Amino acid sequence: MPVRILLVDDHPVVRQGLRTLLEGRSGWEVVGEASDGIEALDKIENLQPDVVVLDVTMPRMNGLEACRMIQRKQKANPEVLFVTQHDSPQMMREALDAGARGYVVKSNAARDLLEAVEAVSQHRVFTALTRSPQASC
Amino acid sequence: MKLRILLADDHEIVRRGLCALLQKHEGWEVCGEASDGREAIEMAKQLKPDVVIVDIGMPHLNGLDTTRQLLQHDPHFKVIVLTITDSDQVIREALDAGARGFVLKSDAARDLVSAVEALQSKRMFFTPRVNDLVLAGFLEKGHAISRNEPPNLPTLTVREREVTQLLAEGKSSKEVASLLSLSTKTVETHRSNIMRKLSLHSIRDLVVYAIKNNIIQIQMPPQLRSTTETTVV
Numbered sequence: 001m002p003v004r005i006l007l008v009d010d011h012p013v014v015r016q017g018l019r020t021l022l023e024g025r026s027g028w029e030v031v032g033e034a035s036d037g038i039e040a041l042d043k044i045e046n047l048q049p050d051v052v053v054l055d056v057t058m059p060r061m062n063g064l065e066a067c068r069m070i071q072r073k074q075k076a077n078p079e080v081l082f083v084t085q086h087d088s089p090q091m092m093r094e095a096l097d098a099g100a101r102g103y104v105v106k107s108n109a110a111r112d113l114l115e116a117v118e119a120v121s122q123h124r125v126f127t128a129l130t131r132s133p134q135a136s137c
Numbered sequence: 138m139k140l141r142i143l144l145a146d147d148h149e150i151v152r153r154g155l156c157a158l159l160q161k162h163e164g165w166e167v168c169g170e171a172s173d174g175r176e177a178i179e180m181a182k183q184l185k186p187d188v189v190i191v192d193i194g195m196p197h198l199n200g201l202d203t204t205r206q207l208l209q210h211d212p213h214f215k216v217i218v219l220t221i222t223d224s225d226q227v228i229r230e231a232l233d234a235g236a237r238g239f240v241l242k243s244d245a246a247r248d249l250v251s252a253v254e255a256l257q258s259k260r261m262f263f264t265p266r267v268n269d270l271v272l273a274g275f276l277e278k279g280h281a282i283s284r285n286e287p288p289n290l291p292t293l294t295v296r297e298r299e300v301t302q303l304l305a306e307g308k309s310s311k312e313v314a315s316l317l318s319l320s321t322k323t324v325e326t327h328r329s330n331i332m333r334k335l336s337l338h339s340i341r342d343l344v345v346y347a348i349k350n351n352i353i354q355i356q357m358p359p360q361l362r363s364t365t366e367t368t369v370v
Contacts, residue, residue, distance in 0.1 A: 010243060011151075011154075011242055011243055011245070012154075012245070012246035012247075013151055013154035013155055013158065013242065013245045013246055013249075014148075014150060014151060014154055015154070016153070016154035016157050016158060016246070017148075017149075017150035017151055017152070017153035017154030017155075017157070018150060018154075019157075020153050020154070020156075020157050021150065021153060083150075085148075106148055106150060107147060107148055107149075109148070109149070109150040110149035110150055110153070113150075
């Protein structure tokens with residue numbers, strides 16, 4: 001089964017960078033993009049992705065709020081993986097509490113993203129601050 | 138002849154996005170990628186690109202100081218500054234540093250190609266916000282840009298600014314010495330001079346100075362639900 005991925009970030013250039021990285025992996029498909037949390041919720045409803053790659057800081061609705069809404073409201077139940085510039089244990093805890101399955105720091109996304117998507121698509125937790133990538137069941 | 142572009146941004150994912158955007162344009166090639174300002178300067182000296190695109194908030198040497206040093210080395214370099222903020226002070230410093238283009242990162246997908254095209258045609262490119270500021274400066278004071286307060290930066294030498302950024306990033310004198318190929322004693326001397334010139338009394342003061350003067354940049358996270366909670370991960 002292919003892994004269907006939705007990219008959510010307010011910077012189109014970042015979405016493009018994530019897309020080029022993810023589309024290199026056979027069997028994975030980027031099915032859509034959104035630029036804020038509200039647009040993401042709409043796209044999830046329509047596109048039913050398996051994994052949502054979500055930024056934290058975005059206009060209109062930030063990633064944490066969007067993640068909580070996904071857990072509460074969406075019929076589809078995609079796994080959420082945060083890709084953020086906030087390299088902080090506190091923010092990571094907040095993301096996991098909001099229901100995310102993964103957390104990757106943007107500066108290391110090129111190193112960690114593929115492994116993280118692989119893990120969360122199999123419903124495993126993947127968290128990585130700058131110095132300590134960890135995957136667990 | 139292809140137009141050769143050097144990209145400098147500390148996030149590989151952003152460089153990938155910028156590469157994809159620029160390489161769609163026939164006749165352009167990304168000749169190199171750097172992940173901080175110091176690497177960008179070395180690569181620019183070696184590769185002699187037609188255009189250098191620098192992120193403003195890079196570690197070790199920020200984009201503004203990178204621009205200043207590049208143009209000090211060779212005034213013919215054409216630099217576009219990429220930034221997440223278009224505050225008056227950042228715009229002013231980018232212009233003072235000699236940037237010929239100023240593009241917001243959030244608008245890069247729309248504006249960056251236009252900016253490179255402008256530089257290719259020996260013109261400049263700035264976001265509309267910069268044009269407004271420059272015009273307001275002319276109308277109000279008869280010179281390029283209004284200055285509400287004089288920038289503090291010129292009181293420091295190039296080397297002192299490099300040392301200021303590295304100390305504000307949390308590096309020890311020994312680490313700074315290693316990064317800049319200096320002795321620890323020389324770094325300590327620079328550090329004392331910086332503190333004296335700026336009338337600072339602690340590293341905390343230095344960090345505040347570096348943030349206020351765009352030597353380092355921080356982005357505030359959204360309000361956390363439990364900001365006082367102790368977190369162990």
